[in-house]
Amino acid sequence: MRADVVEASEFPDLAEHYAVYAVPKIVINEATEFVGAQPEAAFVGYVAQAAGVQEASPTSE
Amino acid sequence: MAFLNDQDAAFVRKRFEDELASDVTLEFFTPSIGGLTLPGQDAEIAEYTRKILTEVAALSPRLTLNVHSMATEPEAAQRFGIARTPALALIGAADYGVRFYGMPAGYEFATLLELILDVSKAQPPLSETTKATLGRLKDEAHIQVFVTPT
Secondary structure (H helix, E strand, C coil): CEEEEEEHHHCHHHHHHCCCCCCCEEEECCCEEEECCCCHHHHHHHHHHHHCECCCCCCCC | CCCCCHHHHHHHHHHHHHHCCCCEEEEEEECCCCCCCCCCHHHHHHHHHHHHHHHHHCCCCCEEEEEEECCCCHHHHHHCCCCCCCEEEEECCCCCCEEEECCCCCCHHHHHHHHHHHHCCCCCCCCHHHHHHHHCECCCCEEEEEECCC
16 A cells, blocks of 8 residues: 655646645545545545455454 | 744654654655756755755654655665655655655645654554455555645
8 A cells, every 4th residue: 555645736747637626635546536534434435445345354464 | 944943843852752653764855966956946845845854853863864866866766666756755664655745844744743653653543444444455555645735
């Protein structure tokens, strides 16, 4: 997992590419995005949507 | 001119003393070091960022700042996955993939502070449910959070 904080005004090419018109805007793996702070469960839901989740197993790492 | 006034510096120093759980290395990438770049806004932002980080790193013996030139150390940039500057890789006991692109000023200074404290901890401040979900991700997740300093 990688997590970047990007100052939108200093990287206008990225801001334009990801259509950043309001902040904070969160983009996960190009296709999943949302604007604004989210509760942890909702945020991780977006991450799961973007990266896919294997079926639950009793032992996770 | 100092970025942090005495009161702010004392506050940050105290938080580092109380909350830094391990050493943190700040790997900072500028477009270049010295007189090799053309003067311009990007170079000024990178230089100002370097000064901020220098002040921050001086506030705790557990913090180390390494300044790299993108121009002369492309292999270091590649090692940390850095393709743009100014960029900061925050490395704790391991590289958790946390990066900050741009200048951490204004409200984003608080973000920098929290990132440093977070990577110093072996465990992320997340619920067990969240950690279980993240442990079962199929693909890599690349999270980009776009912010502005105001």
